[in-house]
Amino acid sequence: xxxxxxxxxxxxxxxxxxxxxxxxxxxxxxxxxxxxxxxxxxxxxxxxxxxxxxxxxxxxxxxxxxxxxxxxxxxxxxxxxxxxxxxxxxxxxxxxxxxxxxxxxxxxxxxxxxxxxxxxxxxxxxxxxxxxxxxxxxxxxxxxxxxxxxxxxxxxxxxxxxxxxxxxxxxxxxxxxxxxxxxxxxxxxxxxxxxxxxxxxxxxxxxxxxxxxxxxxxxxxxxxxxxxxxxxxxxxxxxxxxxxxxxxxxxxxxxxxxxxxxxxxxxxxxxxxxxxxxxxxxxxxxxxxxxxxxxxxxxxxxxxxxxxxxxxxxxxxxxxxxxxxxxxxxxxxxxxxxxxxxxxxxxxxxxxxxxxxxxxxxxxxxxxxxxxxxxxxxxxxxxxxxxxxxxxxxxxxxxxxxxxxxxxxxxxxxxxxxxxxxxxxxxxxxxxxxxxxxxxxxxxxxxxxxxxxxxxxxxxxxxxxxxxxxxxx
DNA sequence: ATGTGC
Numbered sequence: 332x333x334x335x336x337x338x339x340x341x342x343x344x345x346x347x348x349x350x351x352x353x354x355x356x357x358x359x360x361x362x363x364x365x366x367x368x369x370x371x372x373x374x375x376x377x378x379x380x381x382x383x384x385x386x387x388x389x390x391x392x393x394x395x396x397x398x399x400x401x402x403x404x405x406x407x408x409x410x411x412x413x414x415x416x417x418x419x420x421x422x423x424x425x426x427x428x429x430x431x432x433x434x435x436x437x438x439x440x441x442x443x444x445x446x447x448x449x450x451x452x453x454x455x456x457x458x459x460x461x462x463x464x465x466x467x468x469x470x471x472x473x474x475x476x477x478x479x480x481x482x483x484x485x486x487x488x489x490x491x492x493x494x495x496x497x498x499x500x501x502x503x504x505x506x507x508x509x510x511x512x513x514x515x516x517x518x519x520x521x522x523x524x525x526x527x528x529x530x531x532x533x534x535x536x537x538x539x540x541x542x543x544x545x546x547x548x549x550x551x552x553x554x555x556x557x558x559x560x561x562x563x564x565x566x567x568x569x570x571x572x573x574x575x576x577x578x579x580x581x582x583x584x585x586x587x588x589x590x591x592x593x594x595x596x597x598x599x600x601x602x603x604x605x606x607x608x609x610x611x612x613x614x615x616x617x618x619x620x621x622x623x624x625x626x627x628x629x630x631x632x633x634x635x636x637x638x639x640x641x642x643x644x645x646x647x648x649x650x651x652x653x654x655x656x657x658x659x660x661x662x663x664x665x666x667x668x669x670x671x672x673x674x675x676x677x678x679x680x681x682x683x684x685x686x687x688x689x690x691x692x693x694x695x696x697x698x699x700x701x702x703x704x705x706x707x708x709x710x711x712x713x714x715x716x717x718x719x720x721x722x723x724x725x726x727x728x729x730x731x732x733x734x735x736x737x738x739x740x741x742x743x744x745x746x747x748x749x750x751x752x753x754x755x756x757x758x759x760x761x762x763x764x765x766x767x768x769x770x771x772x773x774x775x776x777x778x779x780x781x782x783x784x785x786x787x788x789x790x791x792x793x794x795x796x797x798x799x800x801x802x803x804x
Numbered sequence: 805a806t807g808t809g810c
Contacts, residue, residue: 398805422805460807519807530805571806658805 332372334363340392340781344372349593350379352386355720359781362392365732365773371401377593378404382601383412385670389721391677392781393730393773399596402676402731405724410669413590414607415599416577416614418673420658423570423614424621426499426678427700427727428654429711430560430629431552432647434640436538436797439558441755444536444798447639448757451534454631457802459529460568462522468627473521476623477616478507484623489630491651496689498654499679499697502622504661507615513576516613520569520620525627529802531728531767532564534632535702537709537794544791547713550695551652553792560632560649561709561794562625563702565658570617577610602671611660618659625654652711653698655679657727663687665722672722680714680725680788687723699788703775704729705767706751708795710779712788725788726779729772738771746770755798763803 334342334356342363344354354375358366366372371394378400379388385407394403399417406418439447456463475483480502485492495501509517527534537559542548553559566573582598584606585591592598600606633649641647660673664687672679681687683696692698696713703709707729714723733741742765750769758764765771782788 420805425805459805528805530808532805565805568806575806 332376340785344375348376350376352379352384352388354379354390355387356390356394357392357781359777361777362773362781366394369396371396374399374401374594375404377597378406378418380593381413381415381597381599382590383409385409385668389724391724391726392778393676393726393728395731397675399594400673400675403726404675405677405722406673407665407670407722408602408673410602412602412671413599414602414610414660414671415597415673416574416581416610417596417598418675419574419614419660420675421571421574422565422658423573423617424656425565425658426621426625426654426656427702428562428625428629429652429698429700430632430649431652432558432560432636432649434558435556436558437556443639444755447536447635448755448798448800450635450639451632452757452800454635455527455534455628457527457800459802461526461802463525468524470521473524474509476524477509477620479503480619480622481626484626490626494626494651496691497651498622499656500661501689502619502626502654504615504618506612507619508612509616511609511612512573512616516569516572516576519572520567523567523569524620524624526567527564527628527802528567532802533705534628534800535561535796536798537561537796539792540708540795541793542791544789547695547791550692551698551711551791552650553652553711559794561702562628564624564628566617566621567624569620573613573617577613580606581610614660618656622654653700655700663722674724676727677724678727679723680718681723682714682716682718698791699725701726701779702728704769704772705764705799705801706754706769706796707775708793710775710790711792711794712779712783712790715786715789717785718787721787725782729775729778731771732773733771735766738766738768742768742770754796757800758803764801767801
């Protein structure tokens with residue numbers, strides 16, 4: 332696959348073969364050689380050949396090979412185009428939520444940090460396959476959550492009313508219908524609501540180490556030295572099962588509608604078809620479920636903080652900064668056109684003044700949350716006008732350089748400990764974490780800088796990790 | 805990502 336340089340940090344993937352539109356890939360000199368090592372460019376080209384695709388298909392600087400569309404990929408489709416489960420991803424509405432506390436991080440020594448993550452882990456079940464403990468999360472609450480997201484939870488006393496306008500889409504994608512979801516998905520989903528999961532999912536205690544844009548940071552409630560909590564998780568077995576179910580359904584549908592599918596992972600159907608509409612209705616359930624999942628976890632984190640720090644002199648105001656999806660398909664208006672934007676390992680990044688922002692962030696642009704790998708920094712940025720060329724999208728993280736198996740094999744104990752640079756973690760056995768080691772990921776500073784340098788994004792704040800909870804498998 | 809498998 333041939334990339335043609337098109338200005339700083341920007342490459343065009345020119346039309347070839349069955350591509351209907353061009354690709355646009357963001358990389359600097361450090362990232363470019365890493366992108367060429369896997370199938371991600373071919374996957375981008377495959378997506379560019381789907382019916383109704385509106386160009387360019389975009390590859391973010393953290394792009395790497397995925398199921399169907401690469402992770403770090405953006406695909407826009409016109410209303411007469413297609414919808415693809417693989418272009419949303421296995422973990423529907425995998426996303427990030429950032430909380431900011433009024434606790435000065437330098438007053439928390441390692442034993443207190445340890446106490447905090449232990450208490451959080453006591454309240455939030457972690458690990459693959461883990462079910463929620465019976466904390467009153469009934470089938471009714473599950474069914475309400477998939478249809479209206481955190482809104483119903485707030486009415487029931489989980490979280491605060493003020494949280495709701497700090498969630499992408501207000502925490503509720505319209506059109507969710509549990510009737511489109513298999514009973515198997517519901518069985519898995521009902522018992523996992525309020526759990527973290529495994530893999531790259533985490534809860535991290537961080538300190539705001541640097542501000543780049545003080546005015547915007549103020550608007551986001553971010554002060555230097557304050558302790559923040561970042562939550563990265565998604566729709567657990569619920570979204571996974573929906574993706575698996577609909578990948579099969581959409582593959583069969585593609586055949587019926589005469590759509591040539593270049594790869595099983597890009598199985599798709601016309602947005603307007605019954606199969607396409609059903610997938611959207613099911614996906615919306617998982618989107619709302621994941622917002623609700625992060626919302627319930629927030630409730631448990633607030634409880635843990637009161638337990639550990641509540642008797643001291645701390646003001647325990649723990650405010651939601653924002654909650655953003657990075658695996659989702661939704662309707663947005665771009666250049667006067669209504670498009671179904673598939674973002675997989677990519678986040679929305681709207682500029683200031685854009686009407687798609689929640690009202691409280693209209694004048695700044697909503698916060699874009701970009702976690703680094705475990706042990707490395709995370710960033711808060713905003714979108715800029717120039718991001719119109721990527722359908723107002725930015726990268727979602729650092730992006731892998733080593734597969735999970737390669738990381739387990741190649742990274743030594745010494746390398747791991749050095750790369751964790753003193754960050755506390757919630758397990759005795761470092762081997763369980765090697766597949767998530769910093770060395771398995773790209774350099775987050777380089778990835779963030781790639782878009783910031785060409786004014787697609789504007790850096791607002793840097794967050795350094797202090798302690799992390801990872802799901803143990 | 806995931807009760808990690810068609």
